Amino acid sequence: MLYVLQQLGNVTLQRLTKLGRGTFFLLHVLTGISDILRRPGLLVRQLFSVGVLTFLIITLSGLFVGMVLGLQGYYTLSDFGAEESLGVMVATSLVRELGPVVSALLFAGRAGSALTAEIGLMKATEQLSGMEMMAVDPVKRIIAPRFFAGLISMPLLAALFSMIGVLGGQMVGVGLLGVDDGAFWSQMQAKLDFSDDILNGIIKSIVFGFVASWIALFEGYDAVPTSEGVSRATTRTVVNSAFATLGLDFILTALMFGDH
């Protein structure tokens, strides 16, 4: 029993210490904004690597999620004779929830794990130490551009996901299942609210991008500089980003929509 308590205490202390290190790391990264404003080329390169190269998975996933939403939504709504509301249902689900959340999970899996592996390997091969000895701050030069690229990319990727998802839902609902095209779009336009739905979705995706990028970069920076250490760090990135995304989604949803 005592041993269990000791282990629990030990693990708790380790987690808290890591959170502290991660917070100092984040503050250091945020000071890198000045370097990025002076040298925007660093950010642009990372926007391509982190954002553009995630396009394909976001687009395909958004398409299939939208198509499934259209299919499942039609069968549910047809029980109540409300098939014409399919467009509203698909758009609201995507913009409020599925767009930000699924995009964040995909971002963590594709871009986040790549960032962790990249930074971890740079640490293992002494590239970060080499930069320090060349009087270049590796956090500002290497990590900050990647962080801000993730922060900027996430809401754009979430918007892309939602947009493609709506088109997927339209393809299935209107094209395959016979929902009226005019009703699909007009009800969506009438019911979807910019501040309640779209803006809240954007806020969620910015928060998820912030947290996913932070976790990915910190796990790489803090990784044990061995192949096993980098492998574990990559796994932790995906798992912790997923937990953080889903947990924050609940909190944000409760705050944003709790009074409805």
Place this chain on the structure above:
Amino acid sequence: MQFARGKITAIMGPSGTGKTTLLKLIGGQLRPDQGEVVVDGENVHRLRLGDLYNLRKRMGMLFQSGALLTDMSVYDNVAFPLREHTRLTESLIRTLVLMKLQSVGLRGARNLMPNELSGGMARRVALARAIALDPMMTMYDEPFTGQDPISLGVLVKLIKMLNKTLHLTSIVVSHDVQETAAIADYIYLISDGKVVGQGTPEQISRSQSGWVRQFMHGDADGPVHFHYTDDDYLEDLFQADNQ
């Protein structure tokens, strides 16, 4: 320990004795528990971050692995410190980079990527990068480890030549006795974090100290024991039997 300006000082000792740690202390990457490190009149660990970075611009370091930036070509690796710390035009940077690569014999390899280089070539590129800003001091962390005889000879020659031509102060950490003794002006032998011998290569070779003789002659046993544990061997065997 004192490192004379313009000389090559070697730090030698068994593996795991703190040689690389010493270089990291000098470069300010690690903080000492006690004592101080003074470089060119400045206490390294009392400097503010900006001043420490300014000091590091006057230092070059050659890491054991080379530590080349793997997403950049040889040319861009050598140009990196110039682009980061100077406002020179690209054409001037090009001239400087080619001069540095020429001095290490790799001007023709400028467009290769680090993964296309042999180990010896990677070290030479790292050396060119370490002297890109014409530092006052260069630190070499195990520059000869894992090198074939030809690459080794090239590196030895380069370290000696660059030290003389550029009036550098060089600190070489190594456990390659012959090669290091051939170029060093002064040697420190350390073991278990302590200096166990020091002097010119001739003084070291004539030393009667047990530590020094064991290391310089490569004896398997001596003050640095062969066996890791001090437990009695027979007792250990019988304990295992009783279990």
